[in-house]
Amino acid sequence: MNSTALSAAKSRLRASMKQRLASLTQDVIASQSAKVFESLSKFKPYIDAKNVGVYLSMPGGEIQTESIVRHAIASGKQVFVPYLHKSGLPSGEGPVRLMDMVSLKDVRDYETLKRDKWGIPSIDAATVNERKRSVGELDGERSEDISLDLILMPGVAFDVDSETGDIRRLGHGKGFYDYFLHRYALGIAAAQKPLDSRPAVLLYALALKEQLLSPDAEESVPVGSHDQPIDGVFLGDGQIKESAKKGSD
Template sequence: MMQQTPEMNSTALKTAKTQLRSLMKQRLASIPPESIASQSGLTSLQQPGQIPPYVNAKNVAVYLSMPHGEIQTDLIVRDALSSGKRVFIPYLHKSGLPAADGPTRLMDMVSLRDVEDYEALQRDKWGIPSVDAATVNQRQRSVGELGGERSEDASLDLILLPGVAFDTDPSTGVIRRLGHGKGFYDYFLHRYTLAASEQDRAPGGRPSVLLYALALQEQFLPPSSEHTVPVGPHDQPIDGVFLGDGELRMSPTDR
């Protein structure tokens, strides 16, 4: 696979990401469902319930998982709702932007009311529980823009992200993430950064929201791997990743 260098142009970067996604797709397809279920239980029950970022978070955004190939988030959603947290989940909608001005589809985070609301979600063609568009205007949103209409933005304390592959930058120790290639989270985080108020910013100007990913053991590339996660200037580093063996890998706190 192509390795990233500081001079890697956009075409080479795109090619490197495509190659790694293809490799990981094959690797993830071979993981038995029992292993995914076991790893999801370890990640969900042992780690988030024990660390301050999750325990202290009042507003948590979390992806809703596909049936296969990634950590299942059902237990996390239920735990967060039952413990009194406000839970936000992804909602995809048309952006209304011309193709030349930005993505045609946007991802926002919209609130769940309770466990019953979560259980009533219908699965989409990928098997992911999805919000009914008819209910969106009854929900709190972050970032609060839909169809050109603004609503009060809900600030988030913690976002639990999906991903395809992860590793540690050998020079900085930062955890790097390769997404699915649609750019939904990258663009959401860009918009969230623009919308964040001064009180919602950490020293240095970045939003104070914490970014943690959930990953199967097979998705984390060790230093001995011949492959690395290629990143560009617009790829958002993350604060840490919960692995399916119960381990938590974190980026340096002074990044």
């Protein structure tokens, strides 16, 4: 599939999923979010993790992460959350904006985050230099790279590749996570020589059960060479789907 066809296929699936998820009530989303939290809280890699990256959720249409953030902080974990900023790259040499993961100081810090135009709690740019970073370069300044043990990611749709058993993820179309993971791999994880060219950090998504495409459905998640496979996905019905390679470890 060429790049034009791939982009069109992704756009169609995003539009289809947006319509499907729009019918879900807040009560349904809250119930599924609670089941994801219950599964995650018993998940050994999460229990053992010291540094956890987690997305901060929109008010609707996806698994809510507030209880996860609060639990992780209360459990003594260092929580890292997305921070979007201008890349500073010359035009045509990369994305205009980059995503990095920066640390929360404590629960009070989380509670004081202001919501952006999408209703997502967001890091104040004025505080970034006071925070730890998972990729040390930010706005041209270097700091210590902090290695993450687990990243909990959002997504629009997911499925299981019938040939490889990989969990495939369709993002929101900005490429923030794929480019972040590429930079992360070149930095910390590349030095650790991960298998299968995957970052050494565990990559799990959180999804409403409606976001997992059935093997019998006509739809599937279209992927290109730059799309990052993930290790698994926590679903709103309590299931944890893991990639075939991960499941065979």
